[in-house]
Amino acid sequence: MFLRWFLYFVLILFALYFIFPLYVMIVTSLKTMEEIRQGTLLTWPSGLNFDSWAVAWGGRGYGAGDTFLKPYFWNSIKMVVPAVFFSTFIGAMTGYVLTKWRFKGDQWVFLFLLFGCFIPFQAILLPMARTLGVLGISNSVIGLVLVHTVYGIPFTTLFFRNYYVSVPTELVKAARIDGAGFFKIFFKILLPISAPIIVVTVIWQFTQIWNDFLFGSTFSFGEAAPIQVALNNMVLSSTSVKEYNVDMASAIIAGVPTLIVYVLAGKYFIRGLTSGAVKG
């Protein structure tokens, strides 16, 4: 009995520890600068004041030097949706081929793909910049989509390969005898049972791409930048006064989409991660 209470005590302590920064962020974002200057970090705001949120999202309405998140937020959406889609789809296809249409040397292909998971981001910056330049898509959302798709394929392939390995190959044989071809087997037989791993991959890729700063700041600037880069610019290049309430609101806005994706699909996430271990 005591052990149980102790357990809850520790768990609640950790929960508080993790939720504390979020609390400070939300509270600060709702305060006016007057309140913030009083230095009472933890106190409840005097009222629900969403001004700083409006500023973070839509700016102050004057011309030069006014950075706000709205256009960059849409940049990020335009980047993340196709990048997640293509990397997931290509990963599924590659995983399908590597497990169900084995060919000579396929382990080597997989090994090299795995290698891609371990290459540090920084190592590919220069070659990738050159590639984007040659393709004529540097400093564009399309360029970022390409970078994230390519960089995501090793991870998505790994996920799908490990999932499809546990799917009996006899299914593919049966479908071949039934007259289904390469694509039909993929779309009609394998894809319909891939929901758990698709969810895992989408969450993973979405989080990675949405939160990416390095690629965004290297391969884009100005109007083509994704939200994380804009957030950085906003917070670091603010003028005379440090507006903590606006900074906090911006940070929350930039973090909300991943949170939404996780809340919507979270229960599949755990299920999908362990699905390789226990066959359905």
Next chain:
Amino acid sequence: MKTLKIQELSKNFGTTEVLRKINLEIDEGNFLVLLGPSGCGKSTLLNIIAGLETINEGNVFIDDYNVSKVEPKDRNIAMVFQSYALYPSMNVRENMIFGLKQAKVSKEKIEEQLQKVSKFLQVDALLERKPSQLSGGQRQRVAIGRALVREPRIFLFDEPLSNLDAKLRVEMRREIKKLHQQLKTTVVYVTHDQTEAMSLGTNIAIMNHGVIQQNDTPENIYNKPSNTFVADFIGSPSMNLIKGNLKQSSNQISFVANGSNFEIPINGYDFIEKSNLENKEVFFGIRPEHIFSKKSNEGDFEINLRADLSEYIGHEQIMTFDYENQEVLAKFPSTIKIELSKNTKLFFDLTQISLFDAKTEERI
């Protein structure tokens, strides 16, 4: 015209030889069982017949038509797999008609086939269920149904019963037998279970190391194994192989076990080649069930052996005897009492023996 003919077929995986010069023929309506230990190449052979594996050498003919390079779907075959391989996302109906839909068969014809087969297999009440909602036996039936609706020339079964528990396995075995009796379709069936092979097959091809050791009726496989591998593989416990020599005098052929001082007359044995028998090193093969504790035939050979071990298994007991330091197993009804460590009078039924050359291990 042979329904299935395999000619000089060889298959390698890299440097490993999986099948070597396989020749095989099946007549219309026959039930051929490919039997062998795991890794003998039987499943590979079945996959080649289905067209799921490529061939290195040789040809496969279905109805005298060379299908060696024909796609699985165009070979007019259907296959039932060990894991059933039902499509998990589709219900029973969709599973069964998937092949017909791919083949662009008309809607009316599909519906007609589906009704016919699902009634026949008693799965018509399950059509809307997903495979995960079915029991093992039902899945098995649906898998067979999916094969049946295509009305194939040849049915291929890849160890279809090995995922079932012992009781259900016996039931499904009977159902497959009935099915074959009713439909009279040609079947190729892979298994490693000799009881399954014996009870189902009209022909059994025993394979080992990628070579067919013997292709014959179940009776001949059991009574006249063509080499020591077949003799050892079929039967439980397997055939006793007693090492010794042959003695030939004017009109008398007999067997002397190593270290033994008496002769077993084997005049009645049907030799394949009756020359050079004198002093030939041989294995004398006799099955445990052909050793008796009472004289049952006039020609039975009486022998005294020491009982070393008794294994009681309910309806019968398996006794191990010592024959000049060679083990001889015998199977008796469990009602008979035999004392251990004592010499016991036994009777060998000499009409049921097999002799093998000790060097080539082939039947002589």
